Amino acid sequence: MDEPPRPGSGPWAYFLTFACYGARLHGSEKGSVDRNHNAVRTPLLPADHSRLLAGRGRMLESPARLNATARSIALAAIQDACAFRGWVLHAAHVRGNHVHVVVAAQLGPSDLLKKLKTRISRALNEELGKRRWWAHHGSTIPLWDPHRVDDAVKYTWDQGKPMARYINPNRWREQIRPNP
Secondary structure, eight states: OOSOOOTTSSOSEEEEEEEBTTSSOTTOTTOOOBTTBOOTTSOOOOOOHHHHHHHHHHOSSOOOOOOHHHHHHHHHHHHHHHHHHTOEEEEEEEOSSEEEEEEEOSSOHHHHHHHHHHHHHHHHHHHHOOOOOBOSSOEEEEEOSHHHHHHHHHHHHHSSSOOEEEEOHHHHTTTSOOOO
16 A cells, blocks of 8 residues: 555656645735646746735635644644545645645546545634635646655655654655654
């Protein structure tokens, strides 16, 4: 169960990234991507105050943030979903306003992302109250060889100050340097 899918049967894994509701609105100074500006290694959308205000005006609730409790709940939900469905969870890092997951599953990336977000939302709603937790969709990058999986795991593990994170000890114990 700790092995990725066989080569030729699809990608080895997916690198999923999804943001909290309201975390990265179009027009923000931090930049964002949209349907027309989403190619790898291309510039983010430039700041646009009018577009930012329009996005805020369409929001139905305040932006979501994940505190330490919410991050722990979300990480446990990711692990539970993967165990229940037989997916191989390589790594996950739940941050204050977004989540990274490296996972192998015999499922299309959009369905995989939707099922993970739904499971996390259910757990968060049960513990912390019902609300919108996630922005629409997210990034679903297929990883077509094991080296790309390694890179995604390392990025996920080392991204910023450690928060709620997991790494598959059966596969990555020797390959990731400790991060205090």
